[in-house]
Amino acid sequence: MKFRSVFDIIGPVMIGPSSSHTAGAARIGKMARQLFGRQPKWAKIYLYGSFAKTYKGHGTDVAIIGGLLDYDTYDDRIKDAFRFAQEAGMDVEFIEEEGSSDHPNTARIKIGDDNGDFELVGISIGGGKAEITELNGFELRLSGGSPAILVMHNDRYGAIASVTKVLAEREINIGHMEVFVKSKVKTP
C-alpha cells in the first residue's frame, strides 16, 4: 500500500502549477538546503529530462530556489524567489542539460559558500514527492519522509558502531540503513 494517509490524496497544499515539477522541485531544493545546513552563497542547478524542457512554464526554477531559501511547497514567496535570492545574497545559475538521466524529472544541484560546497542529485517522483539519489558522488535514497541521519566519515573500523551506540543510548531504533563506500582506505 503506497498511499496510507488521506492527506496524500487531499493534499499537499502547494503553489501551482504542477505537483511533480513545482512542489517536488521545491522539496528537492529544501532538502539540499537542509543537508547543507545554512544559506548557500551560490547555486548552480543542472536540469535534465522533462525538468530541462519545461522548467520555465512550470516554475521549476523558482521552486528550486524557493527550496534553497528554505521555503515550503505552499510558500507564495516562491513566485518571486529570484528577487528573494538576490536579497539573501545568493547567486543562482540554471543550466539545461541535453544528456539523459535515469528519471525524467532530475536536478543536479551544486551549492556552496566561503566555507565549503557540495553537490547532490534530486528526483521528483510524482504527487509532490521527491528523493535525493546522490550526494557528493555517493548513491543514496533519501525521501525526507522520516527523520534521517546522514553521516559522512572516513572508512575506519567501528565508525558505524559508534553511531548506532549513540542512537541506542537515546532509545532510538533504526528503521532503514544504507552504507556506501566510495574508496577503501589503504592499510600500510
Add this chain to the structure above:
Amino acid sequence: MFRSVSDLIQITKERNIPISEVMIEQEIEESGKSREDIFAEMERNLDVMEKAVEDGLKGVKSRSGLTGGDAVLINQYREEKQPLSGDLILDVVSKAVSTNEVNAAMGTICATPTAGSAGCVPGVLFGLKDRLNPTREEMVRFLFTAGAFGQVIANNASISGAAGGCQAEVGSAAGMASAAAVEMAGGTPEQSSEAMAITLKNMLGLVCDPVAGLVEVPCVKRNAMGSSQAIVSADLALAGVTSRIPCDEVIGAMYQIGQKMSSTLKETAEGGLAATPTGKALAAKIFGSAAE
C-alpha cells in the same frame, strides 16, 4: 485498513457509519494523531480550496498566457443569461475552472489528488454549498469521503498522469467528487460507489496530452467537464441507477488501460493535443520567448 471500495462499503454497513467516518478513523489509526488534529488539518485544506476558488473568480493569468480568465467569463454568463445546462452545473464548472486557473498562474491550491486535477473536488463542493447548505463539518467530511475513494484508486490503479494518463488524474478527481457529492446529498455509501463507477467508466482511456507539457491545455477545461460529470453521475446514483460493472472492477480496468497506454500519451507532451499543429506552434512560441 480498507483496500477496495467493496471493503469500504462493507465497513460502513457493519458499523453503520458514513464513508467519511471510516476514513477519519483509519487516519487516526495510521497517523497516531488525534481526531481534532486531523480534522483541523483537513479544514486548512478546505480553507485553501475556498481561497483559490475566490481568487480565480476575480481573474488570473498564467505565466505562459495560455490560460486564465475563463472562470470570470463563465460566471458573467451565468449571472446575465440562463445557462442551457442549468445554474448549478455552471456554478460548479466556474469554480473548478477557477481553481485550475489559479494553479496555472502559480497560485496556492490543494492537490486533489494532483495539481492538474485540483479543480473537480472543490468545484463540486463549493458549487453544492449554496444548494445543500452544509455545515463546515459536513464540508470537511466531503473531503474525507473524496479522499477515501481516491486512496483506493491510488493503491489499486494510479493517480498520476505520467503513470496512467488523464483518466488517473481528472478521472479520479471527478469520481471522488461524485462519490462525496452523493454522501453530502444524503445518499447511501452504495450510491456513492455507484456514482464513482459511473463517472470513472466515462473517463476510461482519457489520455494525458498537455500542450508544451504545461498543466494548462487541456487540463483546465478537463476539470470543467470532470466536475460537471461528477454532478450528473451523483444525480444518476441518487435516482437509483446502478453500474453493471462494480466500482472496483472499473478501477481495475482503468489500471489495465493505463498500462497499455502509449507513453507518448502519458504526460510527455509527445502525442494527442500536444502533437497537433497548433499544439506544437504554441509550444514553440512559449519556449521561444521563454528562452530569451
